[in-house]
Amino acid sequence: xxxxxxxxxxxxxxxxxxxxxxxxxxxxxxxxxxxxxxxxxxxxxxxxxxxxxxxxxxxxxxxxxxxxxxxxxxxxxxxxxxxxxxxxxxxxxxxxxxxxxxxxxxxxxxxxxxxxxxxxxxxxxxxxxxxxxxxxxxxxxxxxxxxxxxxxxxxxxxxxxxxxxxxxxxxxxxxxxxxxxxxxxxxxxxxxxxxxxxxxxxxxxxxxxxxxxxxxxxxxxxxxxxxxxxx
Amino acid sequence: xxxxxxxxxxxxxxxxxxxxxxxxxxxxxxxxxxxxxxxxxxxxxxxxxxxxxxxxxxxxxxxxxxxxxxxxxxxxxxxxxxxxxxxxxxxxxxxxxxxxxxxxxxxxxxxxxxxxxxxxxxxxxxxxxxxxxxxxxxxxxxxxxxxxxxxxx
Numbered sequence: 001x002x003x004x005x006x007x008x009x010x011x012x013x014x015x016x017x018x019x020x021x022x023x024x025x026x027x028x029x030x031x032x033x034x035x036x037x038x039x040x041x042x043x044x045x046x047x048x049x050x051x052x053x054x055x056x057x058x059x060x061x062x063x064x065x066x067x068x069x070x071x072x073x074x075x076x077x078x079x080x081x082x083x084x085x086x087x088x089x090x091x092x093x094x095x096x097x098x099x100x101x102x103x104x105x106x107x108x109x110x111x112x113x114x115x116x117x118x119x120x121x122x123x124x125x126x127x128x129x130x131x132x133x134x135x136x137x138x139x140x141x142x143x144x145x146x147x148x149x150x151x152x153x154x155x156x157x158x159x160x161x162x163x164x165x166x167x168x169x170x171x172x173x174x175x176x177x178x179x180x181x182x183x184x185x186x187x188x189x190x191x192x193x194x195x196x197x198x199x200x201x202x203x204x205x206x207x208x209x210x211x212x213x214x215x216x217x218x219x220x221x222x223x224x225x226x227x228x229x230x231x
Numbered sequence: 232x233x234x235x236x237x238x239x240x241x242x243x244x245x246x247x248x249x250x251x252x253x254x255x256x257x258x259x260x261x262x263x264x265x266x267x268x269x270x271x272x273x274x275x276x277x278x279x280x281x282x283x284x285x286x287x288x289x290x291x292x293x294x295x296x297x298x299x300x301x302x303x304x305x306x307x308x309x310x311x312x313x314x315x316x317x318x319x320x321x322x323x324x325x326x327x328x329x330x331x332x333x334x335x336x337x338x339x340x341x342x343x344x345x346x347x348x349x350x351x352x353x354x355x356x357x358x359x360x361x362x363x364x365x366x367x368x369x370x371x372x373x374x375x376x377x378x379x380x381x382x383x384x
Contacts, residue, residue, distance in 0.1 A: 007257065007259050007260075008257075008259075008260065037258060037259050038258075038259055039243060039246065040257075040258035040259070041241075041246050041249065041250065041255040041256065041257060041258060042255065042256055042257075042258045042261070042262035043254070043255060043256075044253060044254060044255060044256050045254075051269055054266060054269070055269065055270075055273055058269075058270045058273055059273065059277075062274070062277065078292075082291040082292070085288060086288070089285075089288060096281075096285060097278070097281055097282070099281075099285075099286065100280070100281025100282065100285050100286055101277050101278070101281050103281075103286035104277050104280045104281050104284075104286070105277060107304075107305075107306075108273075108276075108277065108280075110306045118367075118371070121346070121363075121367050122357075122364065122367055123355065124354070124355035124360060124363070125355075126346055126347045126350075127347060127350070127352075127353055127355065128347070128353060130347070131347035131348065134346060134347045135344055135347070138340070138343050138344050139344075141343075142340065145306065145307075148304060148306060148307075149307075152304060155288060156291060156292045157288060157289040157290065157291060157292055158289050158290050158291070158292055158293060158296070158298055159289050159298075160292065161292030161293075161294065162292075162297065162298055162301045163301065163302075163303050163304070165301075166301050166303065167303065167307070170314065170332075170333060170336075171333065172329075173329035173330055173332060173333040174330075174333055175330060178333075190294070191294070231355050231356060231357075
């Protein structure tokens, strides 16, 4: 009797075994699944504070899903953006939940990132051989803040407009290139349609791609170096 | 340099021994179930917050009407307060407030990036890392203080 063993699970159904073997011969899935899932072990010494990296990743995934749903109805146009957010909140079925999750997720993600960073710092986990993973993490922290900053403008409210006026004014203090940075961010002297388009592009395309690349680097290093041992 | 645990490279018998001794557990199903439960818990918190405290949506942007108090979101308040403090430094010259204000932000990010290369002490125990722990706690206190200051001013 042919059967397949996946960790604690044994598959005996003839059709399932045959089907899996057909695919396995071509893709070698069994080996990958055994390596990555069924013969893998996890440390038992991890406490509550060790979960915050994973929690941050979960919230990031939530932001991707709710962000996609919001993007279906959101219109990045200075005359229509505010009305589209009002429509999402009031008219679209469950739109208010999706927007609520996205807004709360943004705030919670900053909190969990900071707790994650604090845990890594105070437990000394950034020490050799994990120096570069700390650096990757700091870049991810800045990307998170970049998401918050660009996303805040999108509803085109008084608060978001004027916070962006002040926020994009800050880099103009940098010697020599400051004004260039400011004009590059705003797409001109003032906050306008160009700024909204730029922030929208950053928020939904550029920052997500950069974040995914850095997350892959972050996780690859964890796989390579392992979870740090108890103190 | 010591490579701590190359989990994949441990032979299966060794893994079974570590699990018997309670130092490790199977990733599947134990660890996966644990993670799913934590994620669901976070999801419940987020749904509750979104339902009970829906995010505020003010009035539409009006470029010709400057509001009285412009403050950034809470996570930018500390660095916002640093810019305001830097404005008091104009006795150093007209250049000082702007350049020092934005310079401090850059220096903070630079120091954060360099942490593992500044702190070369390989010991992880609290009692052998007095400077690092003190600086860490001080930074947390200063950040909270600046945030509250900006929030209440």
